[in-house]
Amino acid sequence: MNRMQTLRIELGERSYPIHIGSDLNAAELLAPYVTMKNVLLVTDSNVDRLYGEKVQAELGKNAASVTKFVFKAGEGSKNLATVENICRAAVRAGLDRSSVFAALGGGVCGDMTGLAAALYMRGTRYIQIPTTLLAMVDSSVGGKTGVDLPEGKNLVGAFFQPMLVLMEMNLLRTLPERELSNGFAEMVKTAVILDGELFETLERSAPELLRLSPGSPIAETVKRCCELKGQVVAKDERESNLRAILNYGHTFGHALEAVTGYTKFAHGEAVSIGMCMAADLAVSEGLMSGEEAQRQEALLREFHLPVDAGESVSPEALLNAMEHDKKSAGGKIKVVLADRIGHADVFSGIGREQIEEAVSGRL
Ligand code: ADP
Numbered sequence: 334m335n336r337m338q339t340l341r342i343e344l345g346e347r348s349y350p351i352h353i354g355s356d357l358n359a360a361e362l363l364a365p366y367v368t369m370k371n372v373l374l375v376t377d378s379n380v381d382r383l384y385g386e387k388v389q390a391e392l393g394k395n396a397a398s399v400t401k402f403v404f405k406a407g408e409g410s411k412n413l414a415t416v417e418n419i420c421r422a423a424v425r426a427g428l429d430r431s432s433v434f435a436a437l438g439g440g441v442c443g444d445m446t447g448l449a450a451a452l453y454m455r456g457t458r459y460i461q462i463p464t465t466l467l468a469m470v471d472s473s474v475g476g477k478t479g480v481d482l483p484e485g486k487n488l489v490g491a492f493f494q495p496m497l498v499l500m501e502m503n504l505l506r507t508l509p510e511r512e513l514s515n516g517f518a519e520m521v522k523t524a525v526i527l528d529g530e531l532f533e534t535l536e537r538s539a540p541e542l543l544r545l546s547p548g549s550p551i552a553e554t555v556k557r558c559c560e561l562k563g564q565v566v567a568k569d570e571r572e573s574n575l576r577a578i579l580n581y582g583h584t585f586g587h588a589l590e591a592v593t594g595y596t597k598f599a600h601g602e603a604v605s606i607g608m609c610m611a612a613d614l615a616v617s618e619g620l621m622s623g624e625e626a627q628r629q630e631a632l633l634r635e636f637h638l639p640v641d642a643g644e645s646v647s648p649e650a651l652l653n654a655m656e657h658d659k660k661s662a663g664g665k666i667k668v669v670l671a672d673r674i675g676h677a678d679v680f681s682g683i684g685r686e687q688i689e690e691a692v693s694g695r696l
Pocket residue numbers: 377378379380383406407408438439440441442464465466467468504505506507508509512515
């Protein structure tokens with residue numbers, strides 16, 4: 334089946350299309366953006382081995398030249414040194430302001446390539462070809478680019494929108510199961526905060542989705558997530574209040590990642606546990622029914638995601654880390670809570686004791 338769906342992220346003059354499907358004709362879809370242009374294709378060492386040559390060839394059918402830049406796979410490469418190396422490779426490849434960067438990879442690759450494009454000659458265009466589910470449903474929409482510093486994650490970056498995102502579902506077939514689950518955590522998040530119907534679709538199809546079975550609604554659910562995130566970002570491109578609901582499960586999740594030294598949990602796993610903490614808190618605050626919290630937990634389990642930390646992190650340490658999270662303005666802990674499946678809000682008046690009580694059940 335090669336049905337393609339196209340979604341437009343509406344951001345005025347920065348609007349861009351996302352093409353979603355299987356067996357997409359990449360050369361044809363890329364042609365309007367790369368014809369006669371010099372392209373720097375940025376990818377990581379794992380993805381390069383699987384898809385590097387093929388994508389280089391697809392771009393090369395219409396581009397003037399395609400130079401590949403490969404960095405070592407892993408979050409450890411997500412730093413300014415790699416961005417500098419990308420920019421230097423661009424100079425050597427003869428890229429100018431009218432040239433194009435193409436990111437082929439997961440979130441690490443997209444975040445860094447986007448930042449390099451934002452900086453190179455004060456701004457060059459870029460294309461994203463996400464290869465992880467997490468990058469498809471999360472980092473491809475919103476224009477957040479950036480890198481880590483030794484002092485912390487994502488501390489340097491820019492909002493910079495791509496001009497095209499190409500999502501080929503077949504690329505997910507080589508993704509390790511743990512990485513796939515990671516992406517489903519963000520999908521569950523989007524459903525819980527914005528779309529009860531999407532949540533039901535996920536409930537009905539979780540096993541097929543996880544297996545990427547031919548009849549599974551993977552493309553449809555990816556599209557819906559991008560659409561929903563796109564609507565939020567269109568109303569609030571630079572993260573004031575509305576966009577904050579996208580952080581559901583993240584204030585807890587980021588803190589959990591930080592206190593466990595970024596080694597124990599993948600991002601989606603930490604967010605999964607964070608969503609369970611948020612739901613427990615919502616139940617204890619009388620916002621959400623216990624039954625709905627149960628449904629959320631059951632769905633996360635279906636996607637093979639953890640629902641508690643399973644180790645002795647002290648609630649105190651977690652709360653301290655939450656207070657340090659850059660999203661908690663003025664020392665007050667802001668949490669996003671769902672009052673039902675499909676709707677969420679930001680709450681800033683909840684006491685530290687209540688939060689500590691709720692998280693301790695998952696530690
Ligand atoms: P994200 O931030 O989107 O989770 P990363 O860029 O950290 O993604 O990638 C996660 C890991 O998966 C990396 O080791 C990367 O090389 C690998 N990877 C990415 N895409 C694929 C794919 N389609 N098939 C196999 N491995 C992949």
